[in-house]
Amino acid sequence: xxxxxxxxxxxxxxxxxxxxxxxxxxxxxxxxxxxxxxxxxxxxxxxxxxxxxxxxxxxxxxxxxxxxxxxxxxxxxxxxxxxxxxxxxxxxxxxxxxxxxxxxxxxxxxxxxxxxxxxxxxx
Amino acid sequence: xxxxxxxxxxxxxxxxxxxxxxxxxxxxxxxxxxxxxxxxxxxxxxxxxxxxxxxxxxxxxxxxxxxxxxxxxxxxxxxxxxxxxxxxxxxxxxxxxxxxxxxxxxxxxxxxxxxxxxxxxxx
DNA sequence: TATGTGTTATATCATTAGTATAACACATAA
DNA sequence: TTATGTGTTATACTAATGATATAACACATA
Numbered sequence: 001x002x003x004x005x006x007x008x009x010x011x012x013x014x015x016x017x018x019x020x021x022x023x024x025x026x027x028x029x030x031x032x033x034x035x036x037x038x039x040x041x042x043x044x045x046x047x048x049x050x051x052x053x054x055x056x057x058x059x060x061x062x063x064x065x066x067x068x069x070x071x072x073x074x075x076x077x078x079x080x081x082x083x084x085x086x087x088x089x090x091x092x093x094x095x096x097x098x099x100x101x102x103x104x105x106x107x108x109x110x111x112x113x114x115x116x117x118x119x120x121x122x123x
Numbered sequence: 124x125x126x127x128x129x130x131x132x133x134x135x136x137x138x139x140x141x142x143x144x145x146x147x148x149x150x151x152x153x154x155x156x157x158x159x160x161x162x163x164x165x166x167x168x169x170x171x172x173x174x175x176x177x178x179x180x181x182x183x184x185x186x187x188x189x190x191x192x193x194x195x196x197x198x199x200x201x202x203x204x205x206x207x208x209x210x211x212x213x214x215x216x217x218x219x220x221x222x223x224x225x226x227x228x229x230x231x232x233x234x235x236x237x238x239x240x241x242x243x244x245x246x
Numbered sequence: 247t248a249t250g251t252g253t254t255a256t257a258t259c260a261t262t263a264g265t266a267t268a269a270c271a272c273a274t275a276a
Numbered sequence: 277t278t279a280t281g282t283g284t285t286a287t288a289c290t291a292a293t294g295a296t297a298t299a300a301c302a303c304a305t306a
Binding site for chain 1: 148241246
């Protein structure tokens with residue numbers, strides 16, 4: 001899987017990396033049980049520091065997307081807590097949709113955007 | 124309108140403040156043409172620094188929610204750029220929905236969440 | 247024994263968030 | 277005119293965060 005990092009973005013590198021991996025899972029470019037590159041390899045590959053990759057991996061582990069061990073490195077392993085996921089989705093979408101609503105995005109248009117995004121996922 | 128700030132949140136104070144004001148607009152607690160408190164008053168009221176409020180106001184201005192002048196202070200004034208709003212909505216929802224999709228949130232469930240949020244807005 | 251995992255510990259530097267004090271330009275009311 | 281209230285800018289300081297760098301550790305495996 002190709003990881004694209006924007007060094008000019010105001011978003012932290014480890015957050016960009018974490019988001020890319022989550023998008024990779026949603027697009028089935030990364031599957032349950034699959035191993036990610038080691039923190040050192042990926043860091044070399046992207047051209048960033050090992051600790052930045054480690055920070056992204058640790059965050060993904062804490063958020064329930066990865067398991068880490070010393071045999072196989074970082075392995076995709078989704079920990080599903082649907083109540084938690086629902087709650088987080090609600091919180092994150094509230095501000096996002098409020099912004100849109102202020103700018104005249106209708107409910108129907110928002111539904112359309114949601115469908116387009118889900119269509120783009122290769123589930 | 125009541126502004127609630129969580130000093131224990133990891134989210135920056137001026138971002139929380141900006142989000143609260145956007146939510147206020149989406150809930151019609153703040154209307155087009157209405158004046159916000161002066162940066163000094165609001166800062167005193169919340170218990171934060173004047174510059175933090177000013178930072179939130181400047182951001183809201185830059186994002187097209189406010190106009191600022193020396194006569195009336197900060198006045199709600201929505202600058203609608205629908206293309207831009209659409210694009211931003213798409214970008215912000217993509218990662219959010221990817222997270223949900225990884226955690227087993229179905230398209231139908233996401234639509235339901237969206238409806239609940241739009242229902243909560245007093246447009 | 248050597249190598250490759252994640253992990254932890256320090257240290258350093260740059261940037262950002264928040265506070266503090268002060269002053270400025272401008273509009274308005276007394 | 278004078279005083280007051282807007283946003284705005286400038287400067288300085290502290291604390292926290294992001295990113296890098298070097299090094300070492302515990303553990304699994306070839």
